Amino acid sequence: MRILILGGTSEASALARRVRDMPDVEATLSLAGRTERPAVAPIPARTGGFGGVAGLVAFLRSERIAAVVDATHAFARQISASAVEACAVAKIPLLAFTRPQWSAVEGDRWTTVDHVEAAADAIGVVARRVFLTVGRLRLGAFAAAPQHDYLVRTIDPPAGIEALPTHRSILARGPFSVEDELTLMQSQRIEVLVSKNSGGAATYPKIEAARRLHLPVVMIDRPPAISVTEHTDLAAVVDWIEAHRPSP
Ligand SMILES: NC(=O)c1ccc[n+]([C@@H]2O[C@H](COP(=O)([O-])OP(=O)(O)OC[C@H]3O[C@@H](n4cnc5c(N)ncnc54)[C@H](OP(=O)(O)O)[C@@H]3O)[C@@H](O)[C@H]2O)c1
Structure with missing residues (x-):
């Protein structure tokens, strides 16, 4: 077969x-x-x-x-x-x-949006330190919110990152531990996490870390x-x- x-x-x-x-x-x-x-x-x-x-x-x-x-x-x-x-x-x-997709649990502070452009908007007008974990191909959408300071994590070098006036880039492949995510978010003084609702265990620790740190999450829903x-x-x-x- x-x-x-x-x-x-x-x-x-x-x-x-x-x-x-x-x-x-x-x-x-x-x-x-x-x-x-x-x-x-x-x-x-x-x-x-x-x-x-x-x-x-x-x-x-x-x-x-x-x-x-x-x-x-x-x-x-x-x-x-x-x-x-x-x-x-x-x-x-x-x-x-x-x-299976992730569902918000008690303590989560999610704003759910249905596409990446809406995620850029949902971060808000006030400048924030944003942990951007949406893959490497749709970063250009965040050029519409240039006031933020972006920490961008991708597996391969990101495309279109130059459209973000203030950014730092980390190349890394999951799985990540909750402890590592907590350390990263705290050391980078992250204020908002942006994520796709990918589901699965390998990248869930960032969601758990955001919950523990009481940080808001802009969650992009699945198509x-x-x-x-x-x-x-x-x-x-x-x-x-x-x-x-x-x-x-
Ligand atoms: N989108 C994400 O967030 C994401 C995250 C992690 C992994 N991935 C993986 O990355 C790949 C590309 O994602 P995408 O969002 O760009 O896909 P997509 O928009 O659904 O696909 C675009 C085109 O890429 C080709 N393609 C996609 N997956 C393929 C596969 N497994 N084998 C052969 N051709 C494939 C097809 O080309 P043709 O029309 O020429 O056949 C498809 O029409 C997928 O295989 C997906 O599993 C995606």
Whole structure:
């Protein structure tokens, strides 16, 4: 059985490690190629876009893929939409393997917004020291709020950071501990955290640290969900793959 895992997340890597040991399953991990130093793939990997829906359909057919698991990030909507369309055209089963999103708990001071431009606005008019953790590609949106002093953390060197008049940049890849996040936020005298609602444990410590420090958080909500069967649990994804083995 040949399966395609659309990746770029820790969930995709965990699934790749798991399917490596499944008898008679040959899986390919697909990465967009955004990260300069991606983690070593545990199974054969391919990198780069497919060329839209038509390209993905062609790939599914030429590689004789029997099932697709979309384990991309909740904010990567274009590839997920392509997967829905391409799998419908190629008549191949599709499952989304997602991370549950974070929910505010007692003590959290979240302002929830639905896109990155609204996040820039929600920081407020008064100049603040902002910890910006929204990835490296949408920093330009914060040029609309140039009064703030930004601490920008990304995995790879950020794009468009020069649009922010006052900034410092840290390159780091999670997971991060709560203690490290507390130390960073206190030493940098952070007043506001801006985050996407990525979910998962690896980057949650910044949310916990903000709560402990009574700091406000501007939380960017996920884009609307795409209608597809979804599991958040690795074992359930493995069961789904087993259930979709083509008959001999
Ligand atoms: N957005 C985030 O916040 C975020 C955070 C962490 C990780 N990631 C990962 O980074 C990747 C890119 O994210 P994005 O937000 O730029 O995605 P996107 O907007 O949904 O995708 C843009 C285009 O990139 C290509 N692409 C995306 N993911 C791909 C994959 N796994 N394999 C092959 N091609 C892929 C597709 O090109 P074609 O149309 O040419 O096929 C897609 O149309 C995703 O794989 C995602 O899992 C994203």
